[in-house]
Amino acid sequence: MSLSFLLAQSVSGLTAAMFLFIVASGLSLIFGVLRVLNFAHGSFYMLGAYAAWQIAQWIGTFTGSFWLAVIGSAIAVALLGGVIERLLLRHLYGREDLYQLLFTYALVLILGDVARVLWGTQQLSVPRPSGLSGSFEIFGTVIPHYNLFIIALGPALAIACWLLLSRTGTGRMIRAAAYDREMLAALGADVGKLYTLMFMAGSFLAGLGGALVTPVRSIVPGMDVDIIVEAFIVVVIGGLGSFWGTFLGALIFGQVLAFGILILPGFSIFAVFALMALVLVVRPSGLLGRPVKG
Amino acid sequence: MQPSLRHRIPWAALMFLAAACVPWLGSRFYTFLATDIAILALFAVSLNLLLGYTGLVSFGHAAYFGIGAYTCAILMKTYGVPFALALIAGTANAAAWALLFGAFCVRSTKIYFSMLTLAFAQIVWAVCFKWNSVTGGEQGFSNIPYPSMDWMDALPLLDGLRSGDKFYLIVLVLTGLAFVLLQRVVGSPFGRVLTAIRENPERAEFVGINVRRYQLAAFVMAGAFAGFAGALFGIFNRGVFPDFAYWAKSAEVLIMVILGGMGHFWGPAVGAAVLIVLNQQITAYTLYWPFILGSILIVLLFVFPGGIVGTLSAGIARVRGRRDA
Numbered sequence: 001m002s003l004s005f006l007l008a009q010s011v012s013g014l015t016a017a018m019f020l021f022i023v024a025s026g027l028s029l030i031f032g033v034l035r036v037l038n039f040a041h042g043s044f045y046m047l048g049a050y051a052a053w054q055i056a057q058w059i060g061t062f063t064g065s066f067w068l069a070v071i072g073s074a075i076a077v078a079l080l081g082g083v084i085e086r087l088l089l090r091h092l093y094g095r096e097d098l099y100q101l102l103f104t105y106a107l108v109l110i111l112g113d114v115a116r117v118l119w120g121t122q123q124l125s126v127p128r129p130s131g132l133s134g135s136f137e138i139f140g141t142v143i144p145h146y147n148l149f150i151i152a153l154g155p156a157l158a159i160a161c162w163l164l165l166s167r168t169g170t171g172r173m174i175r176a177a178a179y180d181r182e183m184l185a186a187l188g189a190d191v192g193k194l195y196t197l198m199f200m201a202g203s204f205l206a207g208l209g210g211a212l213v214t215p216v217r218s219i220v221p222g223m224d225v226d227i228i229v230e231a232f233i234v235v236v237i238g239g240l241g242s243f244w245g246t247f248l249g250a251l252i253f254g255q256v257l258a259f260g261i262l263i264l265p266g267f268s269i270f271a272v273f274a275l276m277a278l279v280l281v282v283r284p285s286g287l288l289g290r291p292v293k294g
Numbered sequence: 295m296q297p298s299l300r301h302r303i304p305w306a307a308l309m310f311l312a313a314a315c316v317p318w319l320g321s322r323f324y325t326f327l328a329t330d331i332a333i334l335a336l337f338a339v340s341l342n343l344l345l346g347y348t349g350l351v352s353f354g355h356a357a358y359f360g361i362g363a364y365t366c367a368i369l370m371k372t373y374g375v376p377f378a379l380a381l382i383a384g385t386a387n388a389a390a391w392a393l394l395f396g397a398f399c400v401r402s403t404k405i406y407f408s409m410l411t412l413a414f415a416q417i418v419w420a421v422c423f424k425w426n427s428v429t430g431g432e433q434g435f436s437n438i439p440y441p442s443m444d445w446m447d448a449l450p451l452l453d454g455l456r457s458g459d460k461f462y463l464i465v466l467v468l469t470g471l472a473f474v475l476l477q478r479v480v481g482s483p484f485g486r487v488l489t490a491i492r493e494n495p496e497r498a499e500f501v502g503i504n505v506r507r508y509q510l511a512a513f514v515m516a517g518a519f520a521g522f523a524g525a526l527f528g529i530f531n532r533g534v535f536p537d538f539a540y541w542a543k544s545a546e547v548l549i550m551v552i553l554g555g556m557g558h559f560w561g562p563a564v565g566a567a568v569l570i571v572l573n574q575q576i577t578a579y580t581l582y583w584p585f586i587l588g589s590i591l592i593v594l595l596f597v598f599p600g601g602i603v604g605t606l607s608a609g610i611a612r613v614r615g616r617r618d619a
Contacts, residue, residue, distance in 0.1 A: 035405075037405060037408075037409070088592070088596075091596065092595065092596075095599075096351075097351060097404060097405050097408065098345075098351045098548075098552075099595050099599070101351070101353070101408065102545075102548065102549070102552060102591060102595060103591075103592065103595050105545050105588075105591070106587075106588040106589070106591035106592045106595070107588065108588070109584040109585065109587050109588030109591070110584070110585050110588035110589065110592075112584055112585075113582045113584050113585035113588075114585070116582070117582070225542075229416065229541070232409075232412075233413075236409055236413070240405075269420050269423075269424070270417065270420040270421065270424060273413060273416045273417045273420050274417060276413045277398075277410070277413045277414055277417060280398075280402070280406070280409065280410045280413055281398045281401075281410075284401070284402045284406050284410075285406070
């Protein structure tokens with residue numbers, strides 16, 4: 001087993017991990033505050049990808065057009081998330097977990113078909129942005145610039161979110177809501193608005209992840225279900241609602257998937273699921289999560 | 295409604311008799327539909343033992359359906375084991391795995407319980423999907439033989455029925471027995487303890503009930519009946535596929551339970567029947583069944599949280615109340 005092969009595997013694992021982190025962090029934020037496990041998060045990711053393709057079609061290609069499409073689609077998905085939270089999800093907060101779970105599952109079914117109607121079933125893709133279309137070679141391994149950008153973006157996004165959560169007033173409110181929402185509401189905070197905001201922020205991250213992945217993976221129906229299962233595992237391994245836990249979970253997921261192929265060819269998904277079950281058994285609240293009350 | 299009144303008309307027995315007449319309608323399609331409904335109704339009712347009676351939201355119930363289906367199918371086709379034995383083995387294997395997984399699952403509560411059941415179910419799915427040499431992997435495991443049903447020709451009336459019809463009658467009798475058993479369980483002191491746990495686990499613990507052990511017992515029982523249903527379904531379907539254990543299947547059976555209403559013993563069975571018939575009708579017109587299923591689910595969650603049976607019985611109660619007043 002050569003060094004270049006190991007490097008290639010770990011870089012590909014790392015890139016996958018950072019894509020996953022971007023998506024899963026949104027899932028984790030939403031769960032942390034709203035206590036809703038959002039199955040539709042993967043659908044938002046898929047819509048982000050389709051929207052990026054659509055915007056790229058509309059505006060054509062020029063310098064920065066890719067970034068415009070990415071930001072535009074993330075915002076569009078965030079708005080959709082806000083509308084869904086305001087109009088529908090909001091009415092299910094007082095009810096059992098099951099109803100919220102099934103509601104988001106209903107969204108998966110509906111949004112999947114909506115995407116099929118709007119964009120068909122053929123594979124779509126978006127070219128890499130002009131500034132990042134090259135690649136470089138290290139120890140005989142070719143690494144595209146775009147992958148390197150994603151590997152850098154993940155931690156940058158993590159630090160930005162962490163600063164937002166720990167240094168700003170809104171961040172303090174979010175952490176307070178995750179800790180004890182009844183108390184926060186009793187103290188006079190507008191928890192309803194905070195929920196909408198969090199759901200939008202989470203959806204934004206899902207849309208962003210979906211838009212950013214378009215140059216690397218083709219856009220196909222079914223990508224919603226693939227990503228939600230993966231994001232779900234990442235969040236569970238790291239700890240639901242724990243931000244750095246999600247980061248750690250994504251890193252572990254990426255490497256287990258990349259190197260699991262070497263040890264048990266074909267069984268790497270199995271390895272990841274087994275890891276998740278193991279974590280849940282040993283530490284039910286995840287590696288970095290803290291036990292949740294009620 | 296007074297309990298004595300409710301028992302005057304044996305609805306379940308009448309339904310069973312009506313269902314037993316289906317083969318003589320002479321339509322292959324009706325028999326097919328009725329078999330599908332009988333098996334999935336049992337699957338849904340088995341989930342309701344957890345959901346409606348014990349208050350445990352399992353998001354991975356398809357795992358045990360899948361284990362039962364694969365065990366029975368592999369034994370019958372690969373090893374030539376007779377149907378009765380394979381069916382028992384499928385049920386027992388599903389129960390055994392439910393015992394193992396359940397032992398871990400009942401240690402966590404609420405959303406963590408749901409997630410753990412989902413995680414274990416996905417492991418089962420991954421194994422079915424990847425273990426090519428035994429399960430046939432992605433392609434599934436097809437051409438499962440029907441059990442030998444020649445002995446049925448000796449019985450009056452059954453001579454000359456198609457094998458699909460004969461198998462339907464076997465399914466009907468077996469699921470009927472399973473329903474009777476499940477109803478006994480639910481009505482027994484054991485079932486009452488489960489309901490107490492659903493209503494208030496802390497209080498149940500205080501009066502000296504070992505909550506986890508009861509939850510585990512319910513989990514194993516539900517898993518066993520799901521495995522039984524799965525084993526029958528594999529033969530009916532003439533093939534077993536990894537989809538049987540996939541999370542979408544777990545969600546589908548949850549939808550059946552919610553659609554019918556988890557507050558009633560027969561609610562999930564009604565939900566299964568309605569969903570299967572709807573699916574048959576709608577897929578004839580449009581490819582977009584998921585869209586319609588999702589929309590039905592949303593309407594249910596927001597407008598009829600009690601499901602069909604819950605809404606109907608609330609309506610009946612209201613009419614009776616008005617008449618009495």
